[in-house]
Amino acid sequence: xxxxxxxxxxxxxxxxxxxxxxxxxxxxxxxxxxxxxxxxxxxxxxxxxxxxxxxxxxxxxxxxxxxxxxxxxxxxxxxxxxxxxxxxxxxxxxxxxxxxxxxxxxxxxxxxxxxxxxxxxxxxxxxxxxxxxxxxxxxxxxxxxxxxxxxxxxxxxxxxxxxxxxxxxxxxxxxxxxxxxxxxxxxxxxxxxxxxxxxxxxxxxxxxxxxxxxxxxxxxxxxxxxxxxxxxxxxxxxxxxxxxxxxxxxxxxxxxxxxxxxxxxxxxxxxxxxxxxxxxxxxxxxxxxxxxxxxxxxxxxxxxxxxxxxxxxxxxxxxxxxxxxxxxxxxxxxxxxxxxxxxxxxxxxxxxx
Amino acid sequence: xxxxxxxxxxxxxxxxxxxxxxxxxxxxxxxxxxxxxxxxxxxxxxxxxxxxxxxxxxxxxxxxxxxxxxxxxxxxxxxxxxxxxxxxxxxxxxxxxxxxxxxxxxxxxxxxxxxxxxxxxxxxxxxxxxxxxxxxxxxxxxxxxxxxxxxxxxxxxxxxxxxxxxxxxxxxxxxxxxxxxxxxxxxxxxxxxxxxxxxxxxxxxxxxxxxxxxxxxxxxxxxxxxxxxxxxxxxxxxxxxxxxxxxxxxxxxxxxxxxxxxxxxxxxxxxxxxxxxxxxxxxxxxxxxxxxxxxxxxxxxxxxxxxxxxxxxxxxxxxxxxxxxxxxxxxxxxxxxxxxxxxxxxxxxxxxx
Numbered sequence: 051x052x053x054x055x056x057x058x059x060x061x062x063x064x065x066x067x068x069x070x071x072x073x074x075x076x077x078x079x080x081x082x083x084x085x086x087x088x089x090x091x092x093x094x095x096x097x098x099x100x101x102x103x104x105x106x107x108x109x110x111x112x113x114x115x116x117x118x119x120x121x122x123x124x125x126x127x128x129x130x131x132x133x134x135x136x137x138x139x140x141x142x143x144x145x146x147x148x149x150x151x152x153x154x155x156x157x158x159x160x161x162x163x164x165x166x167x168x169x170x171x172x173x174x175x176x177x178x179x180x181x182x183x184x185x186x187x188x189x190x191x192x193x194x195x196x197x198x199x200x201x202x203x204x205x206x207x208x209x210x211x212x213x214x215x216x217x218x219x220x221x222x223x224x225x226x227x228x229x230x231x232x233x234x235x236x237x238x239x240x241x242x243x244x245x246x247x248x249x250x251x252x253x254x255x256x257x258x259x260x261x262x263x264x265x266x267x268x269x270x271x272x273x274x275x276x277x278x279x280x281x282x283x284x285x286x287x288x289x290x291x292x293x294x295x296x297x298x299x300x301x302x303x304x305x306x307x308x309x310x311x312x313x314x315x316x317x318x319x320x321x322x323x324x325x326x327x328x329x330x331x332x333x334x335x336x337x338x339x340x341x342x343x344x345x346x347x348x349x350x351x352x353x354x355x356x357x358x359x360x361x362x363x364x365x366x367x368x369x370x371x372x373x374x375x376x377x378x379x380x381x382x383x384x385x386x387x388x389x390x391x392x393x394x395x396x397x398x399x400x401x402x403x
Numbered sequence: 404x405x406x407x408x409x410x411x412x413x414x415x416x417x418x419x420x421x422x423x424x425x426x427x428x429x430x431x432x433x434x435x436x437x438x439x440x441x442x443x444x445x446x447x448x449x450x451x452x453x454x455x456x457x458x459x460x461x462x463x464x465x466x467x468x469x470x471x472x473x474x475x476x477x478x479x480x481x482x483x484x485x486x487x488x489x490x491x492x493x494x495x496x497x498x499x500x501x502x503x504x505x506x507x508x509x510x511x512x513x514x515x516x517x518x519x520x521x522x523x524x525x526x527x528x529x530x531x532x533x534x535x536x537x538x539x540x541x542x543x544x545x546x547x548x549x550x551x552x553x554x555x556x557x558x559x560x561x562x563x564x565x566x567x568x569x570x571x572x573x574x575x576x577x578x579x580x581x582x583x584x585x586x587x588x589x590x591x592x593x594x595x596x597x598x599x600x601x602x603x604x605x606x607x608x609x610x611x612x613x614x615x616x617x618x619x620x621x622x623x624x625x626x627x628x629x630x631x632x633x634x635x636x637x638x639x640x641x642x643x644x645x646x647x648x649x650x651x652x653x654x655x656x657x658x659x660x661x662x663x664x665x666x667x668x669x670x671x672x673x674x675x676x677x678x679x680x681x682x683x684x685x686x687x688x689x690x691x692x693x694x695x696x697x698x699x700x701x702x703x704x705x706x707x708x709x710x711x712x713x714x715x716x717x718x719x720x721x722x723x724x725x726x727x728x729x730x731x732x733x734x735x736x737x738x739x740x741x742x743x744x745x746x747x748x749x750x751x752x753x754x755x756x
Contacts (some may be wrong), residue, residue: 138715196573210675212570219677220549221719230671231711235588245711318583322563322675324572358598360582362491366574 057089060122066391067123069114069131069170070384072180075099075151078106080113081380082121082128085388087188089381090121103146103158111167130391132173132383133164134180141222144174173390177379179216179225181372182209184382185329189374194326198319199372200227200312202334205242206250210323214389228254232314252311255286255334262289262304272300290336294343305336305343306350313354320355320363328355331372338371410442413475419744420476422467422484422523423737425533428452428504431459433466434733435474435481438741440541442734443474456499456508457516464520483744485526485736486517487533494575497527526743530732532569532578534725535562537735538682542727547679551672552725553580553665555687558595559603563676567742581607585667605664608639608687615642615657625653643689647696658689658696659703666707673708673716681708684725691724 063084072079074097081092095113099106110133118125138147144161146152161174175183182199191197191211201207206228210217217224228250229243238247242256251257262284266274273296274288282288292301316328330351337344348371356364374381416437425432427450434445448466452459463486471478491500497514499505514527528536535552544550544564554560559581563570570577581603582596591600595609604610615637619627626649627641635641645654669681683704690697701724709717727734 208675212565212568215565215568217565217676220679221677221715223673223713223716224675224677226674226677226713229674229713230583231585231667232587234585234667243713314584314587318671319675320576321579321582322561322577322672323570324574324577324579326573358584360576360579360596362574363576 057092058084060090063088063090063123065127066129067118067121067127068384068387068391069117069128069168070180070380070382070387071110071114071131071133071164072177072379072383073097073106073110073133073135073152074177075136078110078113079376079380080110080117081377081384082114082117082123083381083384087381087385089377090123091117092377092380093117093120097152099152099155103152103155103160104163106155107160107163108167110164114168114170128170130173130387131164131168131170132175132180132385132387133161134175134177134379134383135160137176137222139174139176139222141174141176141218144172171387171390171394173383173387175216175218175383175386176222178207179209179218180380180382180386181207181331181378182211182225182382183216183385184374184378184380185331185372186211186382187385188381189378190329190370190372191327194368196323196325198225198227198316198323198325198328200315200328200330200332201372202253202255202312202330202332204255206254206315207332210319210325212323212325216386216389227315227319230315230318232311232318249311249315253308253315258286258289258304258308258334259284261307262301265300265304269300273298274301286334286336290343305347308334309347309350310354313351313358316351316355316369317358320359320367324363325367327368327370329370329372331375331378335371344371410445411437413443416441416443416476418480419482420471420474420480421737421740421744422470422481422521423533423733423735423740424463424467424484424486424517425530425732425736426450426459426463426486426488426505427530428489431463431466432729432733433463433470434730434737435467435470435476436734436737440734440738442730443476444470445730445733446470446473450505452505452508456505456511456513459508460513460516461520463517467521467523481523483526483740484517484521484523485528485533485738485740486514487528487530487732487736488513489530490575492527492529492575494527494529494571497525524740524743524747526736526739528569528571528736528739529575531560532562532571533733533735533739534560534684534727534731535564535578535735536569536738537727537731537733538684538725539564539735540738541734542731543682543723543725544680547721549676549678551578551580551669551676551678551681553668553681553683553685554725555606555608555665555683555685557608559607559668560685563672563678565676565678569739569742580668580672583668583671585664585671602664602668606661606668611639611642611657611661611687612637614660615654618653618657622653626651627654639687639689643696658700661687662700662703663707666704666711669704669708669722670711673712673720677716678720680721680723682723682725684728684731688724697724
């Protein structure tokens with residue numbers, strides 16, 4: 051039922067400690083980290099969303115206690131927990147509204163409920179922002195003062211950090227940069243959200259597959275025709291295989307086209323935020339830095355970015371892969387709990403004059 | 404040589420006081436405001452940039468002293484000055500780099516020099532950000548927690564405020580939102596900055612005139628043909644006159660097309676920042692809220708925005724005109740000086756343990 055692994059020991063760790071909770075439609079990941087963002091323990095439990103949000107909140111709190119046990123710390127040494135959750139949500143109210151991945155967990159006061167069960171102060175952010183904060187705190191962005199993270203998968207998620215400020219938006223809709231308009235032409239592709247021309251309609255897995263289907267209809271040379279005839283499914287992974295194992299020109303061009311759209315999106319963020327770095331993570335990074343295809347993909351993003359950004363920014367802004375993989379979410383959630391704890395500690399005690 | 408007008412009296416005003424300096428290629432505006440952002444005095448002197456940056460800094464400092472005299476305050480009651488300047492610039496270093504509008508004022512430590520001559524701490528921001536902070540502090544955005552300002556003129560300027568944070572960027576290039584890519588097609592228009600498809604290439608005065616020239620080449624009905632034959636110049640004002648006085652369909656369509664591009668730009672900012680409001684100011688607002696054409700222009704921006712933004716944001720984010728006109732710059736610069744003063748005052752005195 052439960053995977054787990056342990057990282058640094060209690061003796062190496064620096065108090066205080068924070069729990070990070072990464073709530074997903076399939077699994078919940080929970081970790082305990084020290085004040086420097088180093089994990090002491092990590093575990094994963096199935097979400098079992100059909101059991102409802104209150105039971106979910108109870109099980110998250112239980113997982114936090116278990117993670118504290120595995121970390122070898124006293125529960126009272128844990129001073130806060132951070133929860134990263136899929137949307138839609140009302141962040142200031144700590145409410146889940148209508149999360150797509152959690153059917154039935156609607157209009158639920160999840161922050162308060164987890165806080166009650168866990169007997170801890172709980173911070174609440176969206177999952178893309180949690181991942182962004184994770185990469186900012188202890189990942190690729192650890193030396194940055196400000197950063198944008200694009201998370202590439204079925205959709206295109208985004209998080210924006212400026213200083214120690216996680217930009218959440220006034221209506222819990224900040225950094226939905228998958229939905230910036232990159233194509234305003236009458237023939238623009240339709241995004242999953244129902245609007246035309248968004249970055250996500252071009253650069254997500256969904257967008258890539260759509261472009262691949264169309265390109266295959268006008269192509270006879272690609273090895274993909276034969277593979278699909280064998281019953282294989284058209285996925286980003288299949289395109290990567292065709293590009294790498296079969297040097298398939300069409301597959302490579304489709305992957306590079308994705309990179310060009312991301313380069314355009316990165317320019318828009320650079321000209322709006324001017325961050326230290328723009329970082330790309332998620333499943334659809336074609337193996338990332340460990341893979342020749344991933345590195346070629348990143349080079350194409352950089353190429354488009356450098357060609358189109360202001361020269362100063364083309365040179366100064368770092369374009370790179372994320373480095374924490376699936377750990378970014380719980381690490382970032384814990385980091386946000388730490389920010390709240392520090393802000394709290396700076397305040398005079400209640401009732402002080 | 405010098406216009407000036409006075410606003411609230413010393414008796415009504417609330418100390419401390421701040422000077423705001425709006426440095427432009429033609430004029431320098433200087434005002435003194437109280438702690439609530441209400442101006443006590445205001446004056447304008449010609450920039451006379453040919454006399455060089457050091458002389459400029461000296462004259463700005465003199466203008467601050469004169470504005471303090473006109474405000475009826477003791478100079479020592481003035482606790483800081485804010486300088487808003489055209490770019491390019493290095494904000495942390497307080498340096499002008501190569502400002503287009505100030506030939507010869509290159510690589511000049513303007514913040515320090517104005518500070519020396521004025522014997523005041525001086526903050527330094529770019530002019531678009533100063534105007535944005537002015538509208539945020541005491542203009543259209545005074546009830547907002549976060550705001551985006553687009554300044555429409557020869558170019559498209561932008562400023563982004565989140566909380567009390569003016570987003571300046573890591574390389575002094577934040578909020579160059581005139582240069583987000585709104586057209587990625589191969590036929591995209593070239594922006595003044597040399598890159599294709601930027602918002603500024605479509606929605607600035609320059610972009611509008613370019614579009615008008617092209618449209619007139621394919622049109623025979625417009626009254627503009629006759630007006631241009633009479634030797635009148637094709638300007639945004641002439642298009643406004645044709646649209647209003649002559650009900651010219653082509654002119655109106657060109658103006659509304661500008662609004663549609665701005666609506667697209669506003670969606671990108673909404674989906675990136677999720678602010679309380681997105682505000683449009685500057686010379687190219689077609690009379691603004693005081694004019695039927697201005698109001699129709701704003702309606703078209705809103706229409707495009709509401710059609711393309713996430714439904715929650717389409718409803719929640721206010722789209723409006725700026726309200727401070729040419730005063731936004733010096734008011735905002737003074738407001739930024741006030742922010743710095745407050746931050747400074749929160750700190751323990753130097754040497755305290």
